[in-house]
Amino acid sequence: MPAPPRLPLPASLYADTARPTVEAPPLDGDRNVSVAVIGGGFTGLSAALHLAEGGADVAVLEAHEPGWGASGRNGGQVNPGLKGDPDEVERLFGPDLGRRMVEMSWNAPNTTFELIRRHQIQCDASQTGTIRAAFQQNNVADIQSAYDQGAKRGMPVEFLDAASMREATGTDRYLCALVDKRGGHVNPLGYARGLAQAALQAGATVHGGTPAQKLWRDGGKWHVQTPTGTVHADHIVLGTNGYTDNLWPNLRKTVVPVFSAVVASEPLSDEAARAIFPMRSSLYELGKVTTYYRLDRQNRVLMGGRSRQAPVDGPEDLMFLRRYAEQLWPQIKGIRWTHGWNGQLAITLDHYPHIHEPAPGVTVCLGYNGRGVAMASAMGPQLARRILGGKQEEIDMPITDLKPVPFHGLWKTAVAARIAYGRIRDYLHI
Numbered sequence: 001m002p003a004p005p006r007l008p009l010p011a012s013l014y015a016d017t018a019r020p021t022v023e024a025p026p027l028d029g030d031r032n033v034s035v036a037v038i039g040g041g042f043t044g045l046s047a048a049l050h051l052a053e054g055g056a057d058v059a060v061l062e063a064h065e066p067g068w069g070a071s072g073r074n075g076g077q078v079n080p081g082l083k084g085d086p087d088e089v090e091r092l093f094g095p096d097l098g099r100r101m102v103e104m105s106w107n108a109p110n111t112t113f114e115l116i117r118r119h120q121i122q123c124d125a126s127q128t129g130t131i132r133a134a135f136q137q138n139n140v141a142d143i144q145s146a147y148d149q150g151a152k153r154g155m156p157v158e159f160l161d162a163a164s165m166r167e168a169t170g171t172d173r174y175l176c177a178l179v180d181k182r183g184g185h186v187n188p189l190g191y192a193r194g195l196a197q198a199a200l201q202a203g204a205t206v207h208g209g210t211p212a213q214k215l216w217r218d219g220g221k222w223h224v225q226t227p228t229g230t231v232h233a234d235h236i237v238l239g240t241n242g243y244t245d246n247l248w249p250n251l252r253k254t255v256v257p258v259f260s261a262v263v264a265s266e267p268l269s270d271e272a273a274r275a276i277f278p279m280r281s282s283l284y285e286l287g288k289v290t291t292y293y294r295l296d297r298q299n300r301v302l303m304g305g306r307s308r309q310a311p312v313d314g315p316e317d318l319m320f321l322r323r324y325a326e327q328l329w330p331q332i333k334g335i336r337w338t339h340g341w342n343g344q345l346a347i348t349l350d351h352y353p354h355i356h357e358p359a360p361g362v363t364v365c366l367g368y369n370g371r372g373v374a375m376a377s378a379m380g381p382q383l384a385r386r387i388l389g390g391k392q393e394e395i396d397m398p399i400t401d402l403k404p405v406p407f408h409g410l411w412k413t414a415v416a417a418r419i420a421y422g423r424i425r426d427y428l429h430i
């Protein structure tokens with residue numbers, strides 16, 4: 001099978017500023033391991049790290065380089081929780097599993113920042129909270145209810161009214177917001193590279209430029225064919241999220257890959273940064289299509305959200321996000337936008353991440369619905385526990401069957417239409 005090209009990272013702020021990458025040479029010949037992890041993003045790297053710490057002999061196979069996918073391109077927001085609020089999660093999944101899902105997912109930022117501390121990862125980590133903000137009247141009750149649900153569970157949450165939001169964000173766009181102090185932000189490429197380093201130090205090997213091209217079972221082992229050798233493993237982990245290909249039958253069809261984009265500005269002065277976003281948290285808006293932003297440590301504005309559904313080529317391609325920032329804070333008009341990039345995340349129809357075990361010795365985890373920085377990090381220990389012998393009941397997320405999304409081929413068009421529709425609805429405030 002011809003080797004597909006090893007692609008460089010897209011030009012991004014992170015590619016220019018993150019800590020250097022790790023040594024991750026392609027696989028060279030055949031190897032026997034206990035676990036082969038396919039995909040070198042947060043899912044694969046966190047799983048590999050925790051598996052190696054648990055004593056497994058692990059090889060990560062990444063088609064390009066660690067952090068090449070969404071993990072090295074995202075908004076860097078370390079956000080707590082799932083798409084549904086805690087009451088909904090407990091109602092849908094029952095008092096035992098539901099409660100454990102809430103506990104694990106809402107604490108996922110703590111897990112992430114703890115990993116960063118424990119492994120001394122240089123990634124500009126900042127635990128300054130996540131703000132979930134409403135600018136439309138019909139979302140005010142959602143914020144109030146999310147606050148009540150968090151507060152009654154003793155979560156570190158705070159309700160901000162319009163005046164407090166003006167103080168926190170320097171704009172009067174918002175009617176109210178929920179702050180969760182566990183959230184924050186990181187340079188995600190630096191974090192991915194630091195996780196790869198930690199996995200290496202724990203004894204895993206990480207192979208960049210090593211696409212898994214074929215997977216089969218024979219003689220009680222899984223075999224993963226790559227252009228430069230075959231890995232023989234007792235167990236396979238698939239952590240390919242929005243870049244899932246046809247390696248495992250129908251897996252690609254269980255998620256809808258969606259592009260999201262980020263545009264970054266030149267650094268602002270300390271005074272300008274204080275005026276536009278003194279709270280320096282991660283912020284995402286409730287709306288038909290999510291817009292999210294933060295300031296990084298050098299006072300750059302990183303504004304993320306809707307993207308065309310194809311790769312973009314720099315800040316000129318992201319005029320919507322630039323204009324949006326300048327509407328929030330008219331005083332930054334004329335600022336220089338230095339970088340613009342995008343990448344693919346994976347949406348599931350039920351909006352929850354999915355763990356599957358489609359065959360003995362195969363574990364799949366994907367579909368973070370734009371919340372993978374914290375969640376994929378927190379899934380690593382869960383996947384490791386399961387693979388190292390943990391019972392299904394010990395895993396804080398349901399393990400489900402693969403279910404292809406109906407009419408999968410039509411979803412790309414549907415996503416583009418949905419973005420256009422959402423943009424109009426948000427504009428009209430309906």
Ligand SMILES: Cc1cc2nc3c(=O)[nH]c(=O)nc-3n(C[C@H](O)[C@H](O)[C@H](O)COP(=O)(O)OP(=O)(O)OC[C@H]3O[C@@H](n4cnc5c(N)ncnc54)[C@H](O)[C@@H]3O)c2cc1C
Nearest residue numbers: 039041042043063069070071074075077212343371372373
């Ligand atoms: C622009 C953007 C902004 C986002 N913002 C945020 C945010 O602010 N906060 C947040 O929580 N989430 C955000 N997300 C989502 C988050 O980045 C993802 O949920 C998370 O990175 C998923 O990690 P992963 O390891 O599962 O997948 P990825 O990081 O996408 O990694 C998958 C890897 O698998 C590799 N691969 C695929 N097939 C093969 C194969 N056959 N063989 C070998 N390797 C293979 C790919 O090369 C890729 O590197 C954003 C995503 C994007 C694109």
